[in-house]
Amino acid sequence: MNDAAEFPSIEAIVIGASAGGVEALLALLSPLREGFTLPIIVVLHLPDERRSLLAEVFARRVLMPVREATDKTLVEAGTLYFATPGYHLSVEHDRSFSLSLEDRVHHSRPAIDYLFESAADTYGSALAAVLLTGANRDGARGLSHVKRRGGLTIVQDPTEAQVATMPQAALDIHEPDHILPIGGIGRLLVELERIAC
């Protein structure tokens, strides 16, 4: 079987993480080589604060440009985006970001479901969605929606996750394409990028 048949060509990667997420994301993203071409959009649950230091923390530890996702700006290739604390984040059909102050989902804003569902509607089968460690149920519905739209779904192996609740909640309602430890997810992302190029 050739690569193209095994994996669809991916245009964007979305990642959701909660408790234990900073460590998991650093382990996943810092090995990515300079010039990684796909955009990676991350919702990480954090306590609400006026300014997020996430982009600054990750900018020192990853080789991609890192930005906070800004309302109405276009998703750019090869960039790592973080959702703004306190706002939901969506990707619109024209591949621009939108922010929203709608009600919290699973007590969270930004919510992983919100990003995943909108990105699935926009990218369809060209989306890869990754759900990592966490202590709530956010992301499970979003992941199912990604699958319904033909996208690729990846869940961190709950036995390896710092907090198993969130990946396990996704596995309870959805059979993902891949259940992998962080190292395996990283290698898969590299493979997806290679095929997309």
Next chain:
Amino acid sequence: MERQYPVDRNSEIELRLLIEAIYLKYSYDFRDYSGASIKRRVNHALVQFECSTISALQEKVLHDPTAFMQLLQLLTIPVSEMFRDPSHFLAIRKEVVPLLKTYPSIKIWIAGCSTGEEVYSMAILLREEGLLDRTIIYATDINPRSLDKAKQGIFSMENVRAYTANYQQAGGQCSFADYYTAAYGYAIFDKSLCENVTFADHSLATDSVFSETQLISCRNVLIYFNKKLQDRAFGLFHESLCHRGFLVLGSKETPDFSAFGNQFEPLVKQERIYRKS
């Protein structure tokens, strides 16, 4: 052989038809709102209205104006708080008020005022700065029920406790309780705050400028618009503002990426306070 059509496109077609129907029948224009947010709210409405498809919801609201008014409550987002982002209001006090004081009379437009939290915040700030008596505030929104609530000025005590902390951090000079009377778990705000406030139905999507203003506050409204509609709104603000007038936005909103990017300059960038250049 019969052609196959993708099933998941149905809901997108239905959503567009619903929004078009609402526009044609009721003149509320959601056509240039951000898609993901509108889609979520319509899906939420399907549950509330017990409709299995958006087409069923469309039939209901097209033939029943009462049902439409209920749907409008779900499509507009009445989430607001008084003195939201206290540092924003502190910056208005410090950087904008001294310049506003140079005008003999002041007109302020609060666009998308929802249930009035921004209006009362601004009125309280202006009173403490001695400007309220010579200010006219136009508070506009597309949702008549939100405007009614705003006019009443009654807020739950539970929320008012959170607003009190905001007020203090925003440089409030009195006791917040001076501005309302508490009764049965509600805070009824001082009517005199609204003596010079005109509440009016106005849509940034379909209406035009109605007055020259010195300051426009439009916070956490533009994020629900697409770029085209944001451009329209910035155009209205630019037209309404006097020479060197002030535009204040929500904490993640900016004119920078709009067609009017170079027509506004930041006064306090971090707090989203701009001036017409």
